[in-house]
Amino acid sequence: MQDFGGAFQFAFRLVLTADADLIEIIGLSLRVSLSAVGIACLAGLPLGAAIGMVRFRGRTAVIILLNALMGLPPVVVGLLVYLALSNAGPLGWLQLLYTPAAMIIAQTLLITPIVAALSREVIEQLHDEYAEQFRSLCVPTTTAVGALLWDARYSLITVALAGFGRAVAEVGAVIIVGGNIDHLTRVMTTAIALETSKGDLAFALALGIVLMMIALTVNTGVMALRLTATRHAYA
Amino acid sequence: MPDGSTLTYMSVPLPPAVAPMLPGETRGLVYRVGEKRLIDAVDLAIASGCVTVIMGANGAGKSLLLRLLHGLLQPTAGQVLWGGRTLGEEARRRQAMVFQRPVLLRRSVAANIRFVQGLGRDVSALPVADVLDEVGLADRADQPARLLSGGEQQRLALARALALEPEVLFLDEPTASLDPASTAVIEDIVLRAHGRGTKIIFVTHDLGQARRLGDEVVFLHRGRLIEHSPADRFFEQPASEAARDYLAGRLVL
Numbered sequence: 286m287q288d289f290g291g292a293f294q295f296a297f298r299l300v301l302t303a304d305a306d307l308i309e310i311i312g313l314s315l316r317v318s319l320s321a322v323g324i325a326c327l328a329g330l331p332l333g334a335a336i337g338m339v340r341f342r343g344r345t346a347v348i349i350l351l352n353a354l355m356g357l358p359p360v361v362v363g364l365l366v367y368l369a370l371s372n373a374g375p376l377g378w379l380q381l382l383y384t385p386a387a388m389i390i391a392q393t394l395l396i397t398p399i400v401a402a403l404s405r406e407v408i409e410q411l412h413d414e415y416a417e418q419f420r421s422l423c424v425p426t427t428t429a430v431g432a433l434l435w436d437a438r439y440s441l442i443t444v445a446l447a448g449f450g451r452a453v454a455e456v457g458a459v460i461i462v463g464g465n466i467d468h469l470t471r472v473m474t475t476a477i478a479l480e481t482s483k484g485d486l487a488f489a490l491a492l493g494i495v496l497m498m499i500a501l502t503v504n505t506g507v508m509a510l511r512l513t514a515t516r517h518a519y520a
Numbered sequence: 521m522p523d524g525s526t527l528t529y530m531s532v533p534l535p536p537a538v539a540p541m542l543p544g545e546t547r548g549l550v551y552r553v554g555e556k557r558l559i560d561a562v563d564l565a566i567a568s569g570c571v572t573v574i575m576g577a578n579g580a581g582k583s584l585l586l587r588l589l590h591g592l593l594q595p596t597a598g599q600v601l602w603g604g605r606t607l608g609e610e611a612r613r614r615q616a617m618v619f620q621r622p623v624l625l626r627r628s629v630a631a632n633i634r635f636v637q638g639l640g641r642d643v644s645a646l647p648v649a650d651v652l653d654e655v656g657l658a659d660r661a662d663q664p665a666r667l668l669s670g671g672e673q674q675r676l677a678l679a680r681a682l683a684l685e686p687e688v689l690f691l692d693e694p695t696a697s698l699d700p701a702s703t704a705v706i707e708d709i710v711l712r713a714h715g716r717g718t719k720i721i722f723v724t725h726d727l728g729q730a731r732r733l734g735d736e737v738v739f740l741h742r743g744r745l746i747e748h749s750p751a752d753r754f755f756e757q758p759a760s761e762a763a764r765d766y767l768a769g770r771l772v773l
Contacts, residue, residue, distance in 0.1 A: 418623035420592055423613050436626040517664045
């Protein structure tokens with residue numbers, strides 16, 4: 286038990302003194318996950334908006350598929366990206382395996398369905414509300430899409446944050462395609478897994494604390510946004 | 521039909537090159553869902569210069585007829601003509617509609633007006649403050665539109681429709697869920713728009729409102745056009761059994 290308490294103490298000291306290794310790992314984590322969220326939003330938001338606004342054959346099937354993909358196991362995504370990027374794979378010539386780029390690709394694949402599925406729901410709801418009024422006003426399609434995205438912005442930011450939360454916390458995909466290489470592809474979750482198995486509980490705990498704080502911050506942000514939006518009746 | 525003579529009714533300044541919007545008419549209009557003919561062979565002539573009130577019991581097809589006239593729904597059969605020409609987006613651009621439940625953008629009151637002014641219509645784009653002043657919302661410009669009361673929301677929806685300077689204004693029971701004071705304000709704004717030459721087509725099942733506003737009444741019953749007559753005559757001597765029952769407050773089935 287004393288070891289345990291000591292580990293906690295050491296962990297807090299690492300966090301408070303901004304230990305260099307710790308900072309490097311946190312930095313890479315944020316860089317990889319924020320990049321993944323950025324790309325996932327670029328792809329997922331328009332996709333979600335399109336599916337939310339347009340009625341087409343097989344739409345229900347697409348929605349079911351998207352919703353199912355939201356629950357993709359990270360290790361499966363990691364495995365698929367690994368197969369694609371390995372030397373024998375179709376994208377092997379890119380030589381991306383075990384680089385941060387591979388990790389970004391894996392996390393992007395993991396969370397794009399989340400962003401698309403959630404934004405589809407948000408946009409569809411708003412579209413149903415606006416559609417007849419917009420038809421009456423003869424609003425051009427591009428203006429309508431812009432208006433929907435703008436008026437749903439609070440909900441869509443929440444969607445992006447949900448994607449970020451999932452990306453930064455997953456370990457299965459990045460450990461397969463990144464390889465957890467020190468100073469190169471080691472992120473918070475993979476480091477925690479490694480240090481725990483090595484028995485260096487203090488370092489693992491320090492990272493765990495940071496991860497918890499990030500999760501807390503993101504959730505506080507989501508909550509604050511929701512409150513602001515509700516207060517202004519935009520939600 | 522689209523000769524210049526039909527223009528005499530209007531005080532709205534029309535660019536001479538634009539064909540007149542009115543009169544409007546429907547020919548053999550049918551709207552069917554499955555086997556049910558919700559609008560059944562309606563031939564209706566819509567003249568200029570008067571307030572047309574569409575009446576009928578719930579489910580008579582009032583709102584459907586309004587949406588068909590505005591082109592929000594495609595008829596199963598028959599035609600809607602405005603100024604002798606088939607209804608299309610070009611015609612809808614010169615009309616506006618206020619819905620029973622106002623659909624406001626999740627933005628400020630002023631931004632709701634600016635949105636329609638930014639749609640590139642050929643309108644005079646009055647200052648937003650003037651538009652809001654017309655409906656008594658000038659002091660609410662910066663508030664979120666959806667925090668307004670029901671009556672204020674409907675006034676904003678009406679102001680937004682009028683900002684488009686429509687030649688025809690459709691109103692689908694705009695006061696159905698409003699209190700008498702708010703209703704009076706809405707009616708007042710509508711009558712002023714009428715005074716400026718906007719053709720008003722107003723759906724209501726409030727008899728008092730129909731008497732106050734209507735110059736002529738279109739009475740629908742089970743999707744059919746039963747009566748189309750001047751308001752006085754409709755209220756004094758309804759020609760049909762269905763209209764008599766409706767006016768007497770009897771259940772019309």
